[in-house]
Amino acid sequence: MKNILPLLLLVVVIGACKKKPDPITPEVPVTKNTNGELRISISHVAGNQALQVGKGWYKTENGDSLQIDKLLYFLSNFKLVKADGSMYIEPESYYLVQHKNDTDFTIVIEDVPPGQYSKLVFLLGVDSARNTSGAQTGALDPNSGMFWDWNTGYIMARLEGKSPQSTNHGSVIYHLGGYKGFYSVLREISLDAAMKIEVGKPVNMHIKADALEWFKTPNKIDIAKTSVMMSAGANAAKLADNCTDMFKIDHID
Amino acid sequence: MKRIVFAGIAIGFSILVTMQACKPDPNLDVVADAPLGFTIPEGWPKPFYNFENNAVTEPGFELGRKLFYDPRLSRTNEVSCGSCHQPSAAFAQLDHPISHGVEDKLGTRNSPSIFNMNWHTSFFWDGGVNHLESQPINPIQNPVEMDETLDNIIAKLKADANYPKMFKAAFGDETINSQRIFKAFAQFMGMMVSSNAKYDKYKRGEAGANLTPEEQSGYTVFKNNCATCHIEPLFTDFSFRNNGIAITSVNDSGRAHITLDAADMYKFKVPSLRNLRYTWPYMHDGRYNNLDDVMNHYTKGITQSATLDPALKNGVQLTDKERSDLLAFLNTLNDEEFVRDPRFQEVN
Numbered sequence: 001m002k003n004i005l006p007l008l009l010l011v012v013v014i015g016a017c018k019k020k021p022d023p024i025t026p027e028v029p030v031t032k033n034t035n036g037e038l039r040i041s042i043s044h045v046a047g048n049q050a051l052q053v054g055k056g057w058y059k060t061e062n063g064d065s066l067q068i069d070k071l072l073y074f075l076s077n078f079k080l081v082k083a084d085g086s087m088y089i090e091p092e093s094y095y096l097v098q099h100k101n102d103t104d105f106t107i108v109i110e111d112v113p114p115g116q117y118s119k120l121v122f123l124l125g126v127d128s129a130r131n132t133s134g135a136q137t138g139a140l141d142p143n144s145g146m147f148w149d150w151n152t153g154y155i156m157a158r159l160e161g162k163s164p165q166s167t168n169h170g171s172v173i174y175h176l177g178g179y180k181g182f183y184s185v186l187r188e189i190s191l192d193a194a195m196k197i198e199v200g201k202p203v204n205m206h207i208k209a210d211a212l213e214w215f216k217t218p219n220k221i222d223i224a225k226t227s228v229m230m231s232a233g234a235n236a237a238k239l240a241d242n243c244t245d246m247f248k249i250d251h252i253d
Numbered sequence: 254m255k256r257i258v259f260a261g262i263a264i265g266f267s268i269l270v271t272m273q274a275c276k277p278d279p280n281l282d283v284v285a286d287a288p289l290g291f292t293i294p295e296g297w298p299k300p301f302y303n304f305e306n307n308a309v310t311e312p313g314f315e316l317g318r319k320l321f322y323d324p325r326l327s328r329t330n331e332v333s334c335g336s337c338h339q340p341s342a343a344f345a346q347l348d349h350p351i352s353h354g355v356e357d358k359l360g361t362r363n364s365p366s367i368f369n370m371n372w373h374t375s376f377f378w379d380g381g382v383n384h385l386e387s388q389p390i391n392p393i394q395n396p397v398e399m400d401e402t403l404d405n406i407i408a409k410l411k412a413d414a415n416y417p418k419m420f421k422a423a424f425g426d427e428t429i430n431s432q433r434i435f436k437a438f439a440q441f442m443g444m445m446v447s448s449n450a451k452y453d454k455y456k457r458g459e460a461g462a463n464l465t466p467e468e469q470s471g472y473t474v475f476k477n478n479c480a481t482c483h484i485e486p487l488f489t490d491f492s493f494r495n496n497g498i499a500i501t502s503v504n505d506s507g508r509a510h511i512t513l514d515a516a517d518m519y520k521f522k523v524p525s526l527r528n529l530r531y532t533w534p535y536m537h538d539g540r541y542n543n544l545d546d547v548m549n550h551y552t553k554g555i556t557q558s559a560t561l562d563p564a565l566k567n568g569v570q571l572t573d574k575e576r577s578d579l580l581a582f583l584n585t586l587n588d589e590e591f592v593r594d595p596r597f598q599e600v601n
Contacts, residue, residue, distance in 0.1 A: 134307075134386030135435035142390055143403040143431055149391040151381040151511050233513055 178232025317441025
């Protein structure tokens with residue numbers, strides 16, 4: 001100890017002047033070169049057509065006519081799972097998916113250790129912890145209009161549009177929120193997906209997300225009876241059940 | 254062990270020396286690391302919020318104070334948080350059953366006081382908000398309060414000559430976003446601790462802080478009749494209860510609005526009994542102007558209903574002497590040092 005002390009002091013003194021300390025962005029170890037990447041592109045459809053908000057008219061399972069004006073939802077907590085159950089969990093994994101016509105929404109999962117994976121798992125919504133931990137930023141910034149300020153919590157998914165069957169002045173408004181107990185609308189979604197992650201060779205996964213699934217199974221929605229939904233409760237939970245089969249992998253390349 | 258300690262001191266000293274020698278970038282002088290003293294008053298429980306992930310610093314606190322008194326946080330640039338939460342009223346609004354929002358719009362509930370917020374497990378009369386940092390967004394966006402969007406506020410603050418510097422001093426760079434605004438607010442409001450009333454000094458055994466015989470007797474009356482809900486030392490248990498005040502035409506469902514549970518109809522958060530001298534009028538809708546009215550309610554004005562708190566079924570029975578002693582005791586809960594504390598007064 002005695003012998004290395006002067007050396008240690010020297011290192012500290014020299015080291016201190018070398019580089020400007022940056023208190024805001026600490027150095028992150030560079031691992032990207034040794035890991036791979038999964039790019040997920042989500043394209044929204046209504047049945048077998050591309051979703052055109054503000055334009056297309058679609059028929060729901062119940063036979064109601066529907067035009068969709070807005071479709072937004074949170075996806076979070078992405079995991080790539082191997083056949084043996086081991087997994088890569090993406091840190092700080094929060095995305096606010098917003099539909100724009102003729103545009104895919106892309107999520108890039110970086111830094112995935114190479115290997116053969118068999119499943120993609122994620123949460124529809126924002127986990128309960130982030131609903132109870134105060135001010136957030138990035139995708140979770142409450143300025144998105146996806147946050148209830150009077151009854152704290154994120155609007156996990158939001159679909160708005162028009163329908164002649166609506167009993168609310170022709171409009172359809174579904175805001176799915178609630179993260180507590182049996183009123184939770186959080187749903188874990190697991191998609192079978194054989195993917196080989198390699199360094200320097202991103203895997204592209206193409207997901208089709210069908211907006212009409214909101215109205216379909218297991219709880220067929222009658223727009224005349226359910227035109228507006230803007231609070232947590234049993235009905236919101238039913239709609240959330242419908243949303244769980246909204247995502248289908250089209251292909252992986 | 255001794256050697257390791259010595260090595261640590263030596264290294265620390267050498268760092269000090271080199272920091273002086275290198276003349277660090279002046280831009281880095283204002284790093285958010287000067288802690289302001291938040292201390293838990295003697296004998297108090299641990300707070301629910303203790304500045305986790307939001308270390309309170311002088312620049313952060315001062316930014317929170319400036320934001321708190323800045324009317325540009327409202328759509329009309331006329332209503333600040335401080336408009337309805339005045340220091341002299343223990344951060345409630347004196348003589349206003351209902352406060353005025355933008356364009357003199359009125360809501361339905363009395364502006365609550367702000368102190369000892371770090372011990373609160375929920376916010377607002379119905380407890381709908383679950384975190385101190387998530388609290389300010391509600392009055393800011395409420396159409397009858399400040400009616401402003403977060404994006405508009407950020408644009409106004411960015412265009413200001415001082416705010417970007419203040420954000421840098423508080424958080425390390427000039428970025429202005431909602432998270433930083435809310436963290437600064439939490440630093441300012443979280444530091445508002447009211448623990449220097451006569452009662453507190455008496456409990457701490459400070460010299461000259463004796464209760465008079467009336468106050469002492471009133472303390473006993475309090476313990477026997479009020480302490481079920483207004484638990485010491487915060488004088489609330491933060492629960493939601495229907496205290497039997499009559500339902501008005503507003504028909505405010507209270508806690509049930511949040512939980513959608515019929516069992517929570519007409520329940521409101523139990524308010525603290527601290528600083529009552531400054532916070533009148535009382536109750537969630539400010540219906541009572543003075544403590545006599547409040548006493549009359551509990552002694553002979555209870556309205557029976559399905560969700561009435563069981564403890565109040567028969568009201569509270571007090572003799573005239575008990576009643577005046579109780580008022581004397583409640584008077585020992587007023588914290589003049591807190592309402593006059595220069596750290597919390599208006600700036601701008």
